[in-house]
Amino acid sequence: VQQPAPEPVDFAIAIHGGAGAIGPKPPGEEQAYRNSLEETLAYGRDLLDSGEKALDVVEKVIIRLEDDPLFNAGKGAVYNHDGNHELDASIMDGYDLSCGGVAGVKTVANPITLARMVMDLTPHVLLAGPGADAFAGEMGVDPVPQEYFHTERGHQRWQKHLKELEEERHGTVGAVVLDRYGNLAAGTSTGGLTGKRFGRVGDSPVIGAGTYADNGSCAVSCTGQGEEFIRLAIAYNVSNRMKLTGATLLQAADDAINRQLQPDTGGLIAVDAQGNLVVIFNTSGMYRGMADSNGLFEVGIYRE
Amino acid sequence: VQQPAPEPVDFAIAIHGGAGAIGPKPPGEEQAYRNSLEETLAYGRDLLDSGEKALDVVEKVIIRLEDDPLFNAGKGAVYNHDGNHELDASIMDGYDLSCGGVAGVKTVANPITLARMVMDLTPHVLLAGPGADAFAGEMGVDPVPQEYFHTERGHQRWQKHLKELEEERHGTVGAVVLDRYGNLAAGTSTGGLTGKRFGRVGDSPVIGAGTYADNGSCAVSCTGQGEEFIRLAIAYNVSNRMKLTGATLLQAADDAINRQLQPDTGGLIAVDAQGNLVVIFNTSGMYRGMADSNGLFEVGIYRE
Numbered sequence: 001v002q003q004p005a006p007e008p009v010d011f012a013i014a015i016h017g018g019a020g021a022i023g024p025k026p027p028g029e030e031q032a033y034r035n036s037l038e039e040t041l042a043y044g045r046d047l048l049d050s051g052e053k054a055l056d057v058v059e060k061v062i063i064r065l066e067d068d069p070l071f072n073a074g075k076g077a078v079y080n081h082d083g084n085h086e087l088d089a090s091i092m093d094g095y096d097l098s099c100g101g102v103a104g105v106k107t108v109a110n111p112i113t114l115a116r117m118v119m120d121l122t123p124h125v126l127l128a129g130p131g132a133d134a135f136a137g138e139m140g141v142d143p144v145p146q147e148y149f150h151t152e153r154g155h156q157r158w159q160k161h162l163k164e165l166e167e168e169r170h171g172t173v174g175a176v177v178l179d180r181y182g183n184l185a186a187g188t189s190t191g192g193l194t195g196k197r198f199g200r201v202g203d204s205p206v207i208g209a210g211t212y213a214d215n216g217s218c219a220v221s222c223t224g225q226g227e228e229f230i231r232l233a234i235a236y237n238v239s240n241r242m243k244l245t246g247a248t249l250l251q252a253a254d255d256a257i258n259r260q261l262q263p264d265t266g267g268l269i270a271v272d273a274q275g276n277l278v279v280i281f282n283t284s285g286m287y288r289g290m291a292d293s294n295g296l297f298e299v300g301i302y303r304e
Numbered sequence: 305v306q307q308p309a310p311e312p313v314d315f316a317i318a319i320h321g322g323a324g325a326i327g328p329k330p331p332g333e334e335q336a337y338r339n340s341l342e343e344t345l346a347y348g349r350d351l352l353d354s355g356e357k358a359l360d361v362v363e364k365v366i367i368r369l370e371d372d373p374l375f376n377a378g379k380g381a382v383y384n385h386d387g388n389h390e391l392d393a394s395i396m397d398g399y400d401l402s403c404g405g406v407a408g409v410k411t412v413a414n415p416i417t418l419a420r421m422v423m424d425l426t427p428h429v430l431l432a433g434p435g436a437d438a439f440a441g442e443m444g445v446d447p448v449p450q451e452y453f454h455t456e457r458g459h460q461r462w463q464k465h466l467k468e469l470e471e472e473r474h475g476t477v478g479a480v481v482l483d484r485y486g487n488l489a490a491g492t493s494t495g496g497l498t499g500k501r502f503g504r505v506g507d508s509p510v511i512g513a514g515t516y517a518d519n520g521s522c523a524v525s526c527t528g529q530g531e532e533f534i535r536l537a538i539a540y541n542v543s544n545r546m547k548l549t550g551a552t553l554l555q556a557a558d559d560a561i562n563r564q565l566q567p568d569t570g571g572l573i574a575v576d577a578q579g580n581l582v583v584i585f586n587t588s589g590m591y592r593g594m595a596d597s598n599g600l601f602e603v604g605i606y607r608e
Contacts, residue, residue: 123531135502
């Protein structure tokens with residue numbers, strides 16, 4: 001779904017809470033997701049309206065989603081095969097392509113903030129495993145115990161996984177933003193797949209795979225089967241197609257999601273420098289929302 | 305340097321042992337590098353001549369380079385800031401885009417083989433940190449102690465790093481191959497940067513950044529300042545430019561190395577489906593070699 005933007009847009013934002021096989025939900029549960037998406041979207045929109053910068057809005061919005069146990073990021077992150085929680089995140093500034101990511105962190109409540117610290121405070125762009133947790137400690141980030149990430153639902157899904165009844169849970173979160181100053185930024189945060197192998201890194205912390213932002217093209221945050229998003233460098237793929245071929249954001253995103261990826265693989269949100277917003281997925285559902293300065297404000301879960 | 309291939313080429317291979325600020329060396333040391341490159345190149349060429357498949361040749365050639373203490377991969381991997389060795393590698397098959405990578409492994413003599421195991425034996429494409437070492441154990445890979453990776457030169461460079469006299473050592477290794485059956489494959493392996501932060505992941509294990517292979521375009525292995533190669537998804541960048549714009553391999557590689565990256569950042573080797581070989585770098589030197597079925601066989605270190 002692309003929103004035409006006939007009037008100039010001062011700012012725009014899209015958020016997601018993961019794509020996947022999202023079946024019909026009890027009304028109360030569906031409403032909880034809609035409420036969360038609406039509240040977070042309004043929060044991000046208002047930050048942009050008040051003049052906050054794209055990168056700060058991406059971080060703040062994702063912190064909210066990480067803190068919400070409904071989603072598979074931060075609080076509520078899935079259990080890996082060994083019964084632990086390992087979190088991944090990345091963030092990128094389209095202004096100068098500065099970027100940072102963390103993979104497999106176990107002690108950090110808000111991995112998106114740690115990813116930003118990698119970006120701002122180190123010469124590196126990706127830290128993984130115990131070294132990433134150690135970096136958090138050096139930066140004075142208060143550690144949380146593994147129990148912080150526990151949710152009853154996450155635990156039940158892990159138990160099902162151990163009985164081979166369920167292999168994965170989507171629910172990665174992400175945000176893409178155009179701010180009042182014409183800058184783009186993107187971020188993504190996840191607990192990965194339920195039952196994933198200890199040490200497995202998906203696309204979310206990998207710049208070019210799960211996250212990309214370039215003021216010369218667009219900002220992208222992906223969700224789905226991370227291995228496929230790495231294999232095809234999907235986030236960079238969309239940006240690069242716009243730059244090399246003159247494709248619109250919708251054309252580039254459609255090509256990536258509907259022509260390059262297999263069906264039922266996932267989806268992405270994206271925004272370009274003109275404020276065009278795209279939400280696209282090849283799964284049965286995707287938790288998402290988008291808003292802009294012209295009054296667009298909508299959230300969704302299923303295909304429409 | 306691109307070799308025109310007026311006659312059809314049955315197979316082709318390029319290898320590298322890293323790009324960087326390579327100053328004049330004592331004659332004995334320079335000869336040691338040339339001998340190693342020539343022997344490994346001849347080994348790979350002969351494997352291809354005898355009909356071995358691209359992916360197998362990439363793995364076998366990189367094992368040789370990993371086992372050679374001259375290079376910063378496997379035996380001879382650099383010391384990180386904490387005085388340990390953490391190794392990264394990835395491999396990709398251009399036939400079906402299957403791929404695997406490992407980051408931050410500490411107990412594996414040949415990370416390229418572990419990367420291939422991730423590709424062949426797991427649903428994942430990237431394992432990092434202790435989980436990657438645990439996977440090696442499950443696969444029956446004999447662990448090596450950290451002392452295995454020690455070299456006197458590596459230790460000295462670490463000591464210099466601690467005195468802030470030297471920040472990094474290049475010497476990543478890689479191989480790209482076209483086999484007799486028209487398939488492309490690429491692989492990369494490294495110890496990373498001397499003095500890197502514990503947990504730092506560079507481009508070498510990241511598909512799309514340090515390594516890419518697609519029979520529809522080319523196979524690429526990169527070396528240099530990994531953060532910049534991730535930021536611009538350089539390996540995928542080259543492949544994608546060929547596919548989207550019809551650029552030749554040389555044009556696409558030149559754009560990536562000489563227009564997108566800053567000077568003194570690194571280089572890459574690549575081969576396309578017609579057997580055109582490219583070695584390109586924007587540093588003062590790059591250890592490299594290339595050979596094909598038409599008798600091309602050359603190695604080099606400095607700019608020519």
